Amino acid sequence: MRRYSAFAIAREAARYHTGWERAWRSPAPKSDYEVIVIGAGGHGLATAYYLGKNHGITNVAILEKGWLGGGNTGRNTTIIRSNYLQDPSAAIYEKARSLYETLSQDLNYNVMFSPRGVLMLAQTQHEIRGYQRTAHANAIQGVKTEWIGPQKVKEICPIMNIHGPRYPVLGGLWQARGGTARHDAVAWGYARACSDMGMDIIQQCEVTGVEQKGGVVTGVQTTKGRIGTKKLAIVVAGHSGVLADMAGFRLPIESVALQALVSEPIKPCMDIVVMANTVHGYMSQSDKGEMVIGGGADGYNNYTQRGSFHHVEETVRALVETFPIISRLKMLRWWGGIVDMTGDRSPILSKTPLGNCFINCGWGTGGFKAIPGSGWGMAELVAKGEPGPLTAEFGLDRFTQGRFIDESVAAGVAH
Amino acid sequence: MLILECPYCGVKADETELHGGGEAHLKRYGPGSSDADFEGYLFHRKNPKGVHFERWRHVNGCGKWFHAARCTATLEVFGTYPAQVTAPPKALINKIKKKRPDWEGWT
Numbered sequence: 220m221r222r223y224s225a226f227a228i229a230r231e232a233a234r235y236h237t238g239w240e241r242a243w244r245s246p247a248p249k250s251d252y253e254v255i256v257i258g259a260g261g262h263g264l265a266t267a268y269y270l271g272k273n274h275g276i277t278n279v280a281i282l283e284k285g286w287l288g289g290g291n292t293g294r295n296t297t298i299i300r301s302n303y304l305q306d307p308s309a310a311i312y313e314k315a316r317s318l319y320e321t322l323s324q325d326l327n328y329n330v331m332f333s334p335r336g337v338l339m340l341a342q343t344q345h346e347i348r349g350y351q352r353t354a355h356a357n358a359i360q361g362v363k364t365e366w367i368g369p370q371k372v373k374e375i376c377p378i379m380n381i382h383g384p385r386y387p388v389l390g391g392l393w394q395a396r397g398g399t400a401r402h403d404a405v406a407w408g409y410a411r412a413c414s415d416m417g418m419d420i421i422q423q424c425e426v427t428g429v430e431q432k433g434g435v436v437t438g439v440q441t442t443k444g445r446i447g448t449k450k451l452a453i454v455v456a457g458h459s460g461v462l463a464d465m466a467g468f469r470l471p472i473e474s475v476a477l478q479a480l481v482s483e484p485i486k487p488c489m490d491i492v493v494m495a496n497t498v499h500g501y502m503s504q505s506d507k508g509e510m511v512i513g514g515g516a517d518g519y520n521n522y523t524q525r526g527s528f529h530h531v532e533e534t535v536r537a538l539v540e541t542f543p544i545i546s547r548l549k550m551l552r553w554w555g556g557i558v559d560m561t562g563d564r565s566p567i568l569s570k571t572p573l574g575n576c577f578i579n580c581g582w583g584t585g586g587f588k589a590i591p592g593s594g595w596g597m598a599e600l601v602a603k604g605e606p607g608p609l610t611a612e613f614g615l616d617r618f619t620q621g622r623f624i625d626e627s628v629a630a631g632v633a634h
Numbered sequence: 635m636l637i638l639e640c641p642y643c644g645v646k647a648d649e650t651e652l653h654g655g656g657e658a659h660l661k662r663y664g665p666g667s668s669d670a671d672f673e674g675y676l677f678h679r680k681n682p683k684g685v686h687f688e689r690w691r692h693v694n695g696c697g698k699w700f701h702a703a704r705c706t707a708t709l710e711v712f713g714t715y716p717a718q719v720t721a722p723p724k725a726l727i728n729k730i731k732k733k734r735p736d737w738e739g740w741t
Contacts, residue, residue, distance in 0.1 A: 460681035471677035473656070474706070519636070519654035520706045522683045527635060529650045562677050619673045 220415040222327050242407060243287075243414035248421050251447040252280045254601060255439060256454055257426050257462060259283035260292040261402075262579055262586065263454035264409035264420075265594020266601065268326075271416040273595070274602035279418040280448075281410075282441060284425040284458075288406030291456050294524070294556035295587040296479050296501065296513040298492050300337040300397035302364045304353045305624050307612035308565060309360040314609060315592030319400060322591060328408030330400045331506070335491050337397030338367075338376065340541070342386035342497040350392035364394045378488050383540045386497055399492060399503055405590055429466040435574035436466070451576045452601050457522065457557025459580035468572045470580065471618050472559045477516045477584050478526035480534075480553040484508030488544065498537030502545075510545060512538060516558065516584060526555045558583050563623035568597055568610040577601050578615075636704075641714045643696040655689030657681075658701050659721055683707050685730055685737050687722055690714075703730060 221227060221240055231238055254270060256263045259281045270276045283289075299319055301312035318325075319332045341347045350366060357364040368390050369381045381388035410420055421443065428440035429451065438447035453462045463470045484507050494501035501513045514534030517527060531553065539546045561567060561581040566589070568579050579597045582589060596609035606614060612624060636649040645651075657679050663671040680686070686706045691699050701719070703712040703726055712733070713726045727740055 458683070460679075461683050464682075469674070469678040470681070471673075471679070473679050473681050474683075519649075519704075520657075520681060520686055520688065521709070522707045523709055527649070529635070618677045619669055 220411070223329075242411040243420055245422065246419045248280060248419065248424065248441070248443055248446050251438075252419075253278040253448070254450045254452060255279070255446060255448040256281045256452045257439070258290075258453070258455040259287045259406070259410065259420055259422065260290050260454070260456065261288065261405050261409065261590035262456070262582070262593050262597070263452070264406055264413055265590050266452055266454055266579065266597040267413045267418055267594075268409045268416075269594045269598035270602060271413065271418065273598055276602055277416045277418060279413070280446065281413065281418060281420045282424045282426055282439070282446075283420070283422045286422050287410055287420060288403055291556040291558065291586060292402055292406045292590075294479065294554055295402055296503070296511050297399040297402045297587060298337060298397070298494075298501070298503065298513075299332070299400060299588040300394050300492075301362050301588070302337070302339070302353060302357055302392055302394045302397070303626060304356050305565075305626055306360060307624050308626055309357065309362050311592045311596060311609050311613075312589055313360070313362050313592075314595060315589045316397065318591035318595065322400075322405070322408070326408035326412045328404060328411055330404045330408050332398065332400040334396050334398040335503075336375070336393065336395045337492045337494065338372065339392040340372070340388055340493060340495045340497075341390045341392070342388060342495065344389075346497060347389055350390070353392055362394075363396060364392055367391055367393045376489060376491055376493060378542055378544050379493070380541060380543050385540065388541070397492065402587060405587075409594075426462065426465070429462070429573070429576070431467070431573055436576040449575060450601055452579065452597065453576065454579040454597065456559050456580060456582065456586065459559045459578065463571075463578065466571065466573045466576055470567070470578075471561055471615075472567075472581055473520055474522060474557050474559055475516045475519065476521040476523060476525065476527075476555040477513075477558045478530055478553065478555040479511065479513045480526070480531060480550050481505070481512065482510040482545065482548040483551050485510070485548065493541075495537065495541055498541065500534040500538040500541075502538055502542065509551065510548065516560070522557055524555045524557060526553050558586075560584075562618070564626045565624035566593070566613055567615055568593065568600060568606070568613040569615040570600070570604075570606075571615065575604070636709055636711070638690060638702050638711060639714050640692045640695060640698065641700050641716050642698045643692065645692070645695055647692060647695055651692065651694040653691045653693045655691055655699065658687040658689045685712070685734060687740065689717070
């Protein structure tokens with residue numbers, strides 16, 4: 220693989236850009252692999268990448284039903300933060316955030332990580348207490364966050380109306396080193412690096428069955444035929460339940476639709492990410508100038524990647540109150556993704572009842588920010604067969620033991 | 635927009651008038667059951683991509699709980715029925731089977 224560099228751009232400019240290589244190969248599947256990863260989204264590709272980079276396992280296939288990065292990786296609002304309350308969450312999300320800082324150099328691919336800062340607004344007394352508590356917890360965990368008052372909020376985000384009639388802004392939890400990254404580039408960068416290590420990324424290849432012998436996985440049936448494997452990693456987000464059913468076990472997961480929308484592009488007006496959980500909306504401005512807006516999840520099981528009107532109305536109404544300048548903006552695009560929700564709103568990175576089969580799912584409404592950390596931990600789990608320090612608390616057994624990582628109530632995050 | 639007919643008051647209510655209550659007809663395991671059964675009852679869900687039986691509450695209407703059969707892949711609604719049953723009515727199951735010959739049936 221030729222490296223991308225300023226020199227490469229100059230070289231290609233001199234020969235009319237005829238020398239660029241394809242970023243990754245599209246090979247036919249081999250008959251056997253050491254590891255098969257199902258799902259070529261961010262988490263699946265990151266898992267494969269760190270299997271190769273950290274554990275030297277490169278005989279890996281990544282199977283993708285649709286196209287690479289076309290699921291939730293291409294549908295999220297690209298927010299990166301690690302200001303979680305519980306220790307296991309803070310550890311894995313902070314690992315991810317810190318990996319994002321050097322990901323472009325690591326992958327030789329510009330993922331456009333922009334540590335512009337993430338602000339979570341407190342608009343009720345309950346939220347003030349919750350976020351102050353989170354700030355203290357973060358201080359102990361070594362995650363740099365700060366509680367700031369309404370004047371500071373206005374200073375770092377001048378377009379905000381902090382004196383809204385229903386929910387005035389009372390302060391916020393500020394993580395200066397959070398931000399955004401280019402979601403497609405994260406998938407593409409990992410894919411290019413995986414392909415460079417000799418891994419096979421096989422798109423348009425849907426898994427239709429999981430083969431097992433004596434309680435151990437032996438291969439998968441796909442729309443491109445049978446492929447054998449010693450180890451299987453299921454990393455498919457919304458369709459985790461469908462894959463688990465093929466592998467013969469059930470998950471504590473329900474799949475629902477989460478939606479987002481973007482406005483027409485406007486001149487730069489907001490250089491941070493703002494989340495307002497009481498009124499249920501969050502917003503940032505993309506490099507193209509579009510306001511990227513995320514809303515709430517639907518309240519029922521759903522596999523259709525569509526939004527619903529009343530959710531958009533609720534979200535936009537709330538944001539117009541907080542950001543009056545967006546009231547005349549036209550919305551350009553609107554889409555939904557299928558997110559896999561667990562009972563405690565924390566992910567599952569775990570061994571499964573099927574031998575040598577591992578699952579990474581349950582990231583719910585907030586998976587993008589975790590991609591590098593999730594891949595790092597999952598690769599260790601798959602390579603060694605046992606969870607490492609990042610993933611030990613995220614096993615399926617926590618539901619038997621009642622050992623939840625309760626982020627849904629404690630952190631006041633948007634769910 | 636999802637529209638369900640409340641089997642009690644007969645109102646065709648859209649989803650803003652309703653509240654989803656998750657998978658229907660769960661078998662309850664309580665004290666004395668095995669850990670695995672209790673865990674399954676509390677957390678494990680079928681979460682199918684296809685026919686799903688679920689609980690709904692007509693919150694901004696008559697307030698009653700009821701059941702609905704719905705496809706999670708297309709949002710097609712097969713029917714609704716009252717809450718006081720432990721399994722879907724036969725007629726509804728037959729109706730779904732007719733529409734979806736590949737459906738594995740209610741288990």
